[in-house]
Every structure is written in structure tokens, then in C-alpha cells.
Amino acid sequence: MDEKRLFRNPDLAKRIAEKISKLAPRDEPVKICHVCGTHEWTITHFGIRNMLPPTVEVIAGPGCPVCIVPASEIDEAVKIAEKDVTITCFGDMLRVPGSAMSLLDAKAKGADVRIIYSAGDAVKMAKKSRDRELVFFAIGFETTAPSTAVEMLSSPPRNLSFLVSHRVIPPAMKLLAEMKDLSLNGFIAPGHVSTVIGLEPYEVFPQEYGLPTVVAGFEPLDVLFGVYTILKQINEGKPRLENEYSRVVRREGNVKAQKLMKQVFSVADGKWRGLGTIAFSKLVLREEFTAYDARVKHEVRIAEGVDSHPGCMCHLIIVGKSKPNECPLFLKACRPEKPVGACMVGTEGTCRIWAKTINRQSRVIE
């Protein structure tokens, strides 16, 4: 199956874009928010904003799991690393600024920080060096949390513990829906997170907030059709939840993944960098896994950290209130190879995506 070819069909893209133009409001602009870094990549990479009429704006919400990890949790990882414990993490985490230091800085000072590609790699590594303490820095949304749960439930070696920083997306969407000064008109829900959680968690958005909500995939046609569907719902005055990504998203989601997550984690209030504390948005290990809790085992718990650095506008970028090119540091003091804020670090950070595709902003699907 050639998904790329099928869902990048330029004819169909043009036809959808024409429909969007016809449906677009004349004066009152419409603001649609997505909450996934991969959506931002598709939109930026394929120049989708240039295919939309001026009254249809698509903004990027907090969809970068690396960018929203608060400095206090990076500080915890750094502190553990300083205790001569090996930290294993996804590559994107290395440069995320902590209050004073990133994990990369810690590594430069001699800490043992290793990049891995999956939770399973951390387990393998721990099995190979049983006489050494290892920590897996578990970050990510509902797409990643199930993999941590799989490993936790397969009796990992005792020299491995988990620094859990997983977050769940729907509570963050609620926060955005309630932001008066953001005044959203619709959501493009994150397709890959939805493969796990299913459709039910989004019902509240059309029902309670009157926001059209469409689960969309990550090819250009997916995004365009998502925008079209939202505009249609707005025109009809009938907000509802629709699933345009039925090729992988089922109504019930991935039931097994949900079950494993529930077995391993409970939900607590959690801090998001740039957003503050969001109720019931953080996954924490259940009591029976305390022996694997890195915060307990290595005695670190840091409540407060320095999330933003002077001049950085990440707190506005993360909710789509500002665009990267409105930040005075963008591509000047802050660049992908020398990031100032977290949004420039993660490959799914809005600033990073814009920096990497800046020359492509005017491109359209061809």
C-alpha cells in the first residue's frame, strides 16, 4: 500500500482547496488548532497554509512531547545522571534546556547519557550491564506511554528504573478550548494518539464546547480534508466529532494498549512547560511499581524549575498565540544547532519545524 502516493494526490488536493475557499467565511476569521508536531510538519512542509484562504487560520497547539517536559523534570534527570547512573533517553531529549543544564551539558561534564530508540533498548542495555544502575527517561504522549507499560509489565531487570514524564493530550486540549483569548473554532485531533485512545475522549469538545473536532491523518489530503470538514460543520452550525483517519483509528482505540497503561499508571495533575499545571494530565507509576520508580530509587524530586529563558516566546508558541517568526530570537540567537527554547529542540517543536523548512513555506503540493 502506497499511502504517500494515494494521500498526496494533487488533483484531489486542489479540489478540496477549492471547496475550502468556497466555505471560508468572508470576514470573521476561523481559527483551527491541531495538537500534534507531525501535523505541523505536514502543514509546513507541504505549504498547506498557503493553500488556505486568509480567513482560515491553522495554529499549532502543544503537540511536541519533548517541548512540554518542564525544566524541573530535566533537572531530575540531570541530578540522577550526576549520581553516576546511566540515563537512557530519546535523542530529542538531550538538548532540552533544564533550569541550568541540559542532559547534553551533563554528558559534556562526564555523565553517562545514552540515546535509545525505544523503551526496549533501555531494557536490553540494563540486562547487558547488570552491575550498573540505569534509568529510562520515559517521555511522550499516549502513543509512547503504552510501550513503557509493556516493558514495565515484562519484569524489567532490577538495575533499571523509570523516570516517568508521560503526559496525556485531551486535558491540554480542554485547556486550549477554555482559553478565552485564543477563541478557537475547531480542533484537528492528533491521529496517532487517537489510534491508542480512540474517539470517546474527544466527544466533550463538540458537545460541551461547541467545537467541531476531526481526527485526521498526516498526509496533506488528510489535513486538507480535516479543515474542509470543520468548515462544513461550522457552516451547518452542527459541531460534531468525525474520524477521517479510519484506516488506523478505530472508535474504541487500541484496547490492549489502554489496558496495559491503566495497569501501570494512574493519572495526576502535571506541569507542562509553558502551560502550567493541567489537571489529570500526567501519568504516574502505580504503587506496585515503586521499586522501578527512579524518583524514589535515586531520591530526587524537584518541584520547581526555570522553564523559560530570557526573550524566549515558547509559552506563546506552544498554544499557537504567536508564530516562530514573531520571536526576536528566531534564527538569530536561537537556531536548531543552538536552541534557546524547548520549541527549537524537539523535531516536532514548532520553531524547529519552521526553522528547518523556512525555504519551503511558499511551496505547494505538486
Place this chain on the structure above:
Amino acid sequence: MAMCLAILGKIVKINDSHAQVDFGEGVLREVNITLVEARVGDYVLVHAGYAIQVLEEKEALETLNLWDEILRSETEIE
């Protein structure tokens, strides 16, 4: 590595909880398939080394036909 990115690959071989997945252009990787019910030949969505869902090929083609139809029918109404 992109964190919320998930990519499609085709299962070529299954070994218990792991599978060899073909991501095209000769890229074969080992993927944990604990979270899905998948068979050899299935396309799976893989995120950070774990398959998180199985793609329904039929559904993909039906979606495109449906979109085409929706766009057509609305042209007729106008």
C-alpha cells in the same frame, strides 16, 4: 527521532512478540508487536519501536472514494 511520529511498515516475519518490519527501500527493523494483533503481510503503524495499530488497506481506499464522492455531490448541489 521524532516523538509523535509513527510510520507504516509491512510485517515480513513474526517471532513471538517481535516482528521484522519492512519500511521500504530495503529498511528492515525489529518491532515489538505486543500491542497489536498482526499477521505477516499486515501494515502496522510503528511508533518508537512498537506497533500501535494495524492499517486497514480497504478502509484507506474507501476513505479516498468517499472523499471524492463528497466533493462531487457538493459540486452538483451548487
